[in-house]
Amino acid sequence: MHKSLAAALALALGWASAASATETWPLSRQQVFDASGRPLLVARVAFFKAGTTTPLEVYSDAGLTKPLAQPVKADGTGRFPRVYLPTVLYAEEVLGPYGDVLWRDDGLGYVPPTTGGGGGGGTVDPTAIAVTGDVKWRLDAGIVPGWVRMNGRTLGGAGSGATELASATASAAFAYLWNTFPDTVASVVGGRGTSAASDFSAGKQIVIPTMQGLLQAGLDDMGSSPAGRLQTITDLTLSAGSTTATVFSSARLVVGMTVTATGISSGTTIADINGTMITLSQPAAAGSTGTVSGARFSVLGDAQMPGQIGGDAFSGLANKNLPAVLPPGSVTVDYPAHTYITHETLATASITAATGASPVTNLQQGLKNDLTAPPNAKTFSVSQPNPGGGLPFSNLPPTRLGTFYLKL
Template identity: 90%
Template sequence: MHKSLAAGLALAVGWISLASAAETWPLSRQQVLDASGRPLLVPSVAFFKAGTTTPLAVYSDPALSKPLAQPVKADGTGRFPRIYLPTALYAERVSGPYGNLLWFDDGLGTVPPTTGSDGGGGTVDPTAIAATGDVKWRMDAGIMPGWVRMNGRTLGGAGSGATELASATASAAFAYLWNTFPDTVASVVGGRGTSASSDFSAGKQIVIPTMQGLIQAGLDDMGSSPAGRLQTITDLTLSAGSTTATVFSSARLAIGMTVIANGISAGTTITDINGTTITLSQAAAAGSTGTVLGARFSALGDAQMPGQIGGDAFTGLTNKNLPAILPGGSVTVDYPAHTYITHETLATASITAATGASPVTNLQQGLKNDLTAPPNAKTFSVSQPNPGGGLPVSNLPPTRLGTFYMKL
C-alpha cells in the first residue's frame, strides 16, 4: 500500500523536485491503517541514511531549518505530520503503537543532484546518465554523438588518424580502455607508452573492443564463486616437459579448451582427450611436476577475464564428438553344411583311325559320391558412405541484430 500510494502522490502533486534541496515525505498528512482498514493509533516513523543504521535528520519545514525529534509520531487518528527530508537516498522504519514493526524500506528517495560543470546552475543526477565505458545496444546502425560503435576500429585525439573517432572528446574513453584492459583486448597502435594521457597527447590510437557478430555474456565468476557454465574446474596432474597430463575428471572437458593452471603457459589448449588423459598444445613448464588443485579449463580464453572473446556460430563434428557407442559395422555370414554330393567322373579317350589318333573328351566314366565340408564363416565390413557430408552445423541461438555502442 505504501509504495503505490507514494507513486500516486508523486504523480499527482509532484512532490519530488531535483532542483530543490528537500523532499516531502510521501506519507505526510496520510493515515496508516490496520489490516481491517481502521486507523492505527499513534504509529511512528524513523529515518536512516540508505543502507545504514545511521539516523537521517528530517524537518518540519521545506527550508530544513526545524528538525523533528525521531521517531516522528502520528496523531491519534494515525495521521503523520508534514515531514521534509533532504534530497538523498534513505530508509524508513514504521512501527505500530506498541513498537511492533509495520515495515522497513530502504533505497527510497532520490540521489542528490550535482551542479553542472559549466556553472550554469543546472543539475545532473549522476546515476541517471551514462558513464564512460558504458555499453548499450540499439536496433540500428547509425552513428551517435557521445558514443562510438564497438566495431574493432580505433579512437584517438584530433589528428591521430583514428578510424572510428579522432577527436578531443575521445580522451575519457581512451583512458578507460587504456587503464582497464590489456593489449589483448584493447591494443594501442604503435605500443603502449608510460600512461594513457601521454599516449593520447602523442596522437596514438587505441582499438575499440569489437562486438561484431557477438552476443554478450557474464563472467563465470563476476565477483562471486565461479558458476562453472563457461569453464570446468578440476584437479590436473602435470609432468614437467610433457604435453600429456591427467585430470581428476574429464566430464565437461572439450578439445580446444584453454587451460589456466600453475605450470601451464598462457594460451595452452587441449588437443586430445582419452579417458582422464589429456594432451596439451604446449609442454608443462620445468618444475611443474605434481598436481595442480582447481585447474580451470575455459571455453573462452579465460572465462573470468573481462573482454575475452570466443565461440563460433558454426562447428564441424569429428569422430571424437560422436557417441562412445555406435551401431555395429560388420556382417558375419555362416555357410550351411552339406553331406554328400553325387557327380560324374569324366575321362578322355583316344580313337585311332587310318588318319591317325584323335582325342575324345568328357566321356562318362562313372558316378562318385564325395563328402564336402562348408567353408569357414566369413566377416564382411559394412561402410556407410555419406557423399557431401562433413559440413558444419549451426550453433546460433535465436538472435536479433543491431549495433553495440560504448560511451565516450
C-alpha cells in the first residue's frame, strides 16, 4: 500500500500514532546496479535530515532501538540490509565503489497528519496546508523539504537522473505538471507518452517551470472578463494570405506583440504599425478574409494562458517609439555675403579721315562695380548625431530577490 494511503487509513481507523512513527527504507533488501546491469558489491548509503547535511539516525529494527553505522554498506551480493527510519522527511546519498556519489535525493519520506490528543479529537484541516502545485516564495535560496525550486531543472522518479529531484516523492508533482501544462511550459525530456503515470514509471524527467529572474502576475482574465491590463483587445480585419491587416484601434499596440485570433497562426507577432494598419510576421490563413471580433494582442504571448513568459528588464527606443509630434525647431542657413565684380565699360567711337568716317570698337570707357545675384533657395537635410547614444534603459520596478518553490 502506498505510504500516504496507509497513513490516511491508519488515521481513519484511529490507530495509535506509534504505528506510523517508523517507516522502512524503500531500497531495503534491494540491489544497486552499475551501468552494465551488474550489482555494485560495495555500495553504501548515508542518511541526512531533509534540506541539511546533518546525519539522520537509522536503525536495523522497527522499534528504532538498534542504530546502524553509517554509511550503511550493501552485502556481498550488492543488496542493502533492512533499514528503518523515523517518519520524517530525509535525504539519502548513495555512494559507489570509489566513494563517488551515485545520487543524492532530498525531500524523501513524509510527515504524517497530526491528530488531536485525548482520544480522538480532530485532524489537520487539509485546506489549511499546502497541496501539490502550490507555489511559495522565500527570501533565502536553500532546499526546502517537500518542495522543489522553480529553476528550470527537472524532476522525476528515483533513478531517472532528474537534476532537481529524482525521487518517488516527485510522482504527484510530476503528474500535476504533466496534466496541467503543455510542453511549452513543462516539457517532458524525451517526449510525452500516453500518461503521466507511464512516463514517471519509465524514468522520464519533466522540466519544472522556471521563475528565474521573473516576477509573478495574474492572468488577464483569471476566470472572469478580461481586465485588458496585460493585453489589448480590438477587432482585426484580415485578408487571406496577406501579412497586412487593419485594426479598429491601434491604441496600446506595440511592435512585437503576439496576436491571438481566428485565422492567425500560433506565434504570429506584430512586425510594424502604421496608423490602423499593422504588418504581421506571418500571413493570415486561407479563408480568413474578413473581420475577427475580439482579437487579442500581448507581449506575454497569450495573456489568458497560465505559465506564459514575456517582458524584459531592459528596452531601447527606436524612431517609432518617439512622439508622433516632435517639438518645433528651425535650421538657419547663412548664405555667403554678396561680393562686387569690377568690370570695364566699353564704348564705340567714330574717327573721321579724308577717306571718310570709320568706327572704332571696344574702347575703354571706364570701370563699373556690380553685385552678384543671390543663390537659389536650397533644401538641407539635418541630422542630430548623439555620440554614445542608443543604450538600453531599465524597466525593472523596485524588487527584492528570493526563491520560488513548487510543492511536491
